[in-house]
Amino acid sequence: MVxxxxxxxxxxxxxxxxxxxxxxxxxxxxxxxxxxxxAEAKVTRATLYRHFPSKDELVVAYLQAxxxxxxxxxxxxxxxxxxxADTLRAIASSIAEGIRSARFRGCAFLNxxxxxxxxxxxxxxxxxAHRAWFLRTVTDLLADVGDAPPELAGRHFVLLRDGxxxxxxxxxxxxxxxxxxxxxxxxxxxxxxxxxx
Amino acid sequence: MVxxxxxxxxxxxxxxxxxxxxxxxxxxxxxxxxxxxxAEAKVTRATLYRHFPSKDELVVAYLQAxxxxxxxxxxxxxxxxxxxADTLRAIASSIAEGIRSARFRGCAFLNxxxxxxxxxxxxxxxxxAHRAWFLRTVTDLLADVGDAPPELAGRHFVLLRDGxxxxxxxxxxxxxxxxxxxxxxxxxxxxxxxxxx
DNA sequence: GAAATGAGGTAGAACGTTCTGTCTTGACAG
DNA sequence: CTGTCAAGACAGAACGTTCTACCTCATTTC
Numbered sequence: 001m002v003x004x005x006x007x008x009x010x011x012x013x014x015x016x017x018x019x020x021x022x023x024x025x026x027x028x029x030x031x032x033x034x035x036x037x038x039a040e041a042k043v044t045r046a047t048l049y050r051h052f053p054s055k056d057e058l059v060v061a062y063l064q065a066x067x068x069x070x071x072x073x074x075x076x077x078x079x080x081x082x083x084x085a086d087t088l089r090a091i092a093s094s095i096a097e098g099i100r101s102a103r104f105r106g107c108a109f110l111n112x113x114x115x116x117x118x119x120x121x122x123x124x125x126x127x128x129a130h131r132a133w134f135l136r137t138v139t140d141l142l143a144d145v146g147d148a149p150p151e152l153a154g155r156h157f158v159l160l161r162d163g164x165x166x167x168x169x170x171x172x173x174x175x176x177x178x179x180x181x182x183x184x185x186x187x188x189x190x191x192x193x194x195x196x197x
Numbered sequence: 198m199v200x201x202x203x204x205x206x207x208x209x210x211x212x213x214x215x216x217x218x219x220x221x222x223x224x225x226x227x228x229x230x231x232x233x234x235x236a237e238a239k240v241t242r243a244t245l246y247r248h249f250p251s252k253d254e255l256v257v258a259y260l261q262a263x264x265x266x267x268x269x270x271x272x273x274x275x276x277x278x279x280x281x282a283d284t285l286r287a288i289a290s291s292i293a294e295g296i297r298s299a300r301f302r303g304c305a306f307l308n309x310x311x312x313x314x315x316x317x318x319x320x321x322x323x324x325x326a327h328r329a330w331f332l333r334t335v336t337d338l339l340a341d342v343g344d345a346p347p348e349l350a351g352r353h354f355v356l357l358r359d360g361x362x363x364x365x366x367x368x369x370x371x372x373x374x375x376x377x378x379x380x381x382x383x384x385x386x387x388x389x390x391x392x393x394x
Numbered sequence: 395g396a397a398a399t400g401a402g403g404t405a406g407a408a409c410g411t412t413c414t415g416t417c418t419t420g421a422c423a424g
Numbered sequence: 425c426t427g428t429c430a431a432g433a434c435a436g437a438a439c440g441t442t443c444t445a446c447c448t449c450a451t452t453t454c
Binding site for chain 2: 026027028030031105106107110111112113114115116117118127128131135152155156158159160161162163164166167169170171175176178179180182183186
């Protein structure tokens with residue numbers, strides 16, 4: 001959270017980012033223009049450009065805000081100190097909950113990449129960074145589930161996650177979640193059943 | 198393939214659609230403007246609007262062209278007359294091949310939905326139609342693999358497909374393909390191993 | 395065979411709107 | 425005084441769509 005010289009969070013900036021986050025996620029990055037964000041956040045263009053030098057940087061800030069929320073969610077699950085398998089179940093459950101929520105519109109990161117396919121673009125880079133964190137986190141947890149190497153399982157988990165996130169608003173969310181959670185359970189069971197006693 | 202009154206394929210229209218397909222897929226729907234398509238297809242705007250009444254319709258035509266290619270690929274696999282499990286493996290293999298190809302840029306349909314999230318929009322509708330076909334096709338094949346009901350397996354297959362297609366250019370394609378194909382193999386094996394002898 | 399017709403295309407301009415980013419002036423709070 | 429914000433205008437570019445005048449070619453009609 002950016003603070004000004006006096007340690008306060010700028011109210012206007014906060015409102016801008018919240019509004020942009022909502023609109024970008026609901027309607028798309030290119031589909032929402034600066035005018036719209038400014039009007040709905042009730043700030044001026046000067047204020048917007050004071051805080052975000054360009055639209056691209058606002059988009060990156062949006063993705064970083066979503067990433068931060070994701071990381072906090074996972075940190076909460078980790079802090080519960082459950083066994084790794086249960087932590088993974090909690091993470092998966094949280095993903096499923098998001099899919100079933102009323103405002104679900106897919107994965108902000110996958111959606112962003114669809115609109116910014118150039119790998120060198122800062123938006124695309126922000127997505128890659130967040131995904132690297134997620135894969136690593138999941139893989140580390142899976143290392144504590146069974147004793148096989150965790151890399152394939154980690155990728156498998158992420159594959160299921162990506163599939164569920166990308167299709168959750170293109171099919172019945174309940175079915176997508178069910179399929180996803182069963183897939184995760186299959187991964188966990190497979191690893192636990194393969195444990196060398 | 199649209200033909201004119203004399204049964205000939207309009208060269209300009211064909212060039213337009215091919216160019217639009219390439220650009221839209223590589224760079225995004227909103228990111229590529231009419232000017233760009235016209236310039237690269239070497240036709241005029243009047244020609245473009247003669248054949249496609251609006252940009253939206255050009256986008257829909259692009260998606261339908263991709264859908265047609267997908268369907269032909271699956272029809273080819275079906276026509277080989279292999280057992281259902283092998284047909285599914287062939288379909289999965291073909292998907293993996295696409296992911297590993299140089300021009301891979303994700304799933305045209307998932308990408309399109311990211312840019313057109315309004316479910317009532319014709320673009321979004323074209324995506325839903327194609328996906329319904331794919332789910333049905335895969336589910337029908339899975340009905341011939343083992344004797345359990347095929348719906349969950351069908352959704353699982355599609356989930357893996359979606360995950361692989363959406364992440365294939367965000368990670369190492371070879372690893373994504375490997376994970377995907379192993380996931381598919383897991384589905385098939387699970388169904389065959391569950392067969393009541 | 396010549397003329398007419400229809401389909402499809404070109405060149406290029408114009409239209410109205412929207413886009414992103416910049417700037418000036420003034421007000422307010424601490 | 426400093427920092428932040430508002431109001432509003434501006435610039436220039438880009439966007440998607442429409443239009444005019446003319447051309448070529450193949451087919452049809454007389």
